[in-house]
Amino acid sequence: MIKQALLGEFLHEAENTRKLLKAIPDSALEWKPSEKNWTTAQLASHIAEVYNWYEDTFSKDVFDMGTYHYDKGDISKSDNIVGKFEENFAKAHEVLNNWDDSTAMNEWRMEMDGNVIFPPMPKIQVVRGFLFNHLYHHRGELVVYLRSTGNKVPGLYGPTADDNSF
Template identity: 90%
Template sequence: MIKQALLGEFLHEAESTRKLLNAIPDSALEWKPSEKNWTTAQLASHIAEVYNWYEDTFNKDVFDMGTYQYDKGDISIAKNIVEKFEENVARAHEALNNWDESTAMNDWRMEMNGNVIFPPMPKIQVVRGFLFNHLYHHRGELIVYLRSTGNNVPGIYGPTADDNSF
């Protein structure tokens, strides 16, 4: 039952993420709001990468960032970021689909080189916070990036100011 609820949200939100990533023009990729922030390309690539964490989060009780490797590919073209997103979201969907939800309350933690980064917490809490909510947070940032660069923002939870049909 938990898995079905998560799958429904996952599919709906993946479509929203897809619309947002597809709205990024190449001309906005190098923009960043300050020296402390990522560029639009880096932020969009990170959003695509979050979907790459599903397999290890659902299938393991320890996510070792010390051994984690990810090839983000060429992020100088928005289309490439979307393609990486599509690859990652397909694998994430499979991981969620095949998940044994009886492990929902298993402790999960993140480590790096033997040091605990995220202390043990129930896997379901990690799925909601580390995977789902983390992604929503970064999508919100990306919306601000799009607005700040004069680009249109697609509707995610209803129409936006760019939707002239309302």
């Protein structure tokens, strides 16, 4: 039951992520709002990467960032970032489909070199906070990046100011 609810949200929100990533023109990839922020390409790549975390989140009780390695690929083209998203999404979808949700209350934590960096909590809380909500947060940032570079924003939960029906 829990898995089916998560799967429905996952599929709906992955489509929104796909629309948002496809809206990024190559001309906006190097833009960033300040020296402290990521470029658009780095932010978009991070959004795609979140889907790569599903395996370690769903199948393990400890996610060791000290041993985690990720090849983001060539992020100099939007199509490459979308391609990486599609690759990671397919793997994440398979992981979620095959998840035994009887482990939803198992304690999970994130560590790096033996130090706890994400405190122990039930796996279901991690899925909602670390995977889902974390992703939505970064998508919101990406919407601001698109607006700030004069680009159109696709409707994620209904029409946007770019929709002609307004």
